[in-house]
Amino acid sequence: MQTRHLQIQFHTPAFLGDATQSGRWRTPPFKAQLRQWWRVAYAAQQQFAVNVREMRDIEGRLFGHAWLEDDRDEDNNKVAARKSLVRIRLNQWSEGQETQWAGQDPLVQHPNVHDRDGRQKPVGAQLYMGFGPLIFDRGTALKARAAIQANEQAQLSIAFPDEHAITLDQALQLMNLYGTVGGRSRNGWGAYSLHRTDGQTMPNIETPGQALAKCLSEDWPHALGTDSQGTLIWQTQPLKDWAGLMKTLAQIKIALRTQFVFTTGKTQNPEDRHWLSYPVTNHTVTSWGNNARLPNSLRFKVRPKSDGQLVGVIFHMPHKPPAEFGSSPQTLECIWRQVHNHLDQTATLKRIAA
Numbered sequence: 001m002q003t004r005h006l007q008i009q010f011h012t013p014a015f016l017g018d019a020t021q022s023g024r025w026r027t028p029p030f031k032a033q034l035r036q037w038w039r040v041a042y043a044a045q046q047q048f049a050v051n052v053r054e055m056r057d058i059e060g061r062l063f064g065h066a067w068l069e070d071d072r073d074e075d076n077n078k079v080a081a082r083k084s085l086v087r088i089r090l091n092q093w094s095e096g097q098e099t100q101w102a103g104q105d106p107l108v109q110h111p112n113v114h115d116r117d118g119r120q121k122p123v124g125a126q127l128y129m130g131f132g133p134l135i136f137d138r139g140t141a142l143k144a145r146a147a148i149q150a151n152e153q154a155q156l157s158i159a160f161p162d163e164h165a166i167t168l169d170q171a172l173q174l175m176n177l178y179g180t181v182g183g184r185s186r187n188g189w190g191a192y193s194l195h196r197t198d199g200q201t202m203p204n205i206e207t208p209g210q211a212l213a214k215c216l217s218e219d220w221p222h223a224l225g226t227d228s229q230g231t232l233i234w235q236t237q238p239l240k241d242w243a244g245l246m247k248t249l250a251q252i253k254i255a256l257r258t259q260f261v262f263t264t265g266k267t268q269n270p271e272d273r274h275w276l277s278y279p280v281t282n283h284t285v286t287s288w289g290n291n292a293r294l295p296n297s298l299r300f301k302v303r304p305k306s307d308g309q310l311v312g313v314i315f316h317m318p319h320k321p322p323a324e325f326g327s328s329p330q331t332l333e334c335i336w337r338q339v340h341n342h343l344d345q346t347a348t349l350k351r352i353a354a
Contacts, residue, residue, distance in 0.1 A: 003159045005197045011302045011310055012242045014148040014190035015183035025154050027088045029181045034171055035063050041170040043222040044208035062164060091155040106247045111258050125250035129187040150242050173202045178301055178315060188249055188300035207231055207354040215318040216332050225318045232340060234349040236312035238305055249300050249312050256342050272335050294321055
């Protein structure tokens, strides 16, 4: 067995719900992150020629399962479930220190939000990016009893079999570069960094990337997308705190979404903007039913700089929506290229390699 001892530090508040929906340091979200980024590292090792069933078998035997139908032990006896070979431990399971949402939520303009008189009405940037964990109660407020504050730290220890060290070390570095955890984490909440506390450095890795069209041919997130300019990663200008950065990210997200103008409120067939993420407030697609969910594959991350400032990172992990959405690869590629072009032309963003 090998062990990695790491410090984890949050750079934006994290909404990690326990049984009472209060934010608390817990290992399951980080194990889920490790499992997610392990798949990406594994896919890159296979040069993206992945046999998904074979990958799921390896994953189930490594991380534990209760679903593999053909798993057998060393004596060839059928196994219904396995414990994880990966052990994760935190040095604390304390409740988050953010019990009241401090300070004012900076307002941003949203062209689709109006007051009762039809006048355009600004929205809170943090509420827009964190709707769900954050609610409006005479101002932006926490729905749960607590959240984990930015800058909170804990020690994370991970033990695993020797033969999985290379892939898991790569997965840990991908977590460090791109990982966010908890409610609304794809919008940049729960952004964290990892560094080893044993004097060793995180491994240098090449960010796994595949052409947009190839990413859209698979129905699971296995790589960052690429185009003729490189990997689909953009970075904001540095800011001194997470609140200002979340305002910037909210403005960027509003602009890239509202460039796609709806023609109606309720429609039988999807319009372009529906393919970015779904559901969309006041704009339902009746053919998709009431329970359809399409998470945004464009993800936000916050990273620290050596001078203490923070930068926002926007990266795209495109993949094909579930079959029931009836998507067209050509339509999806066209829509996402328009999004990428918009980000390339945004003055506050620049392309980065990783």
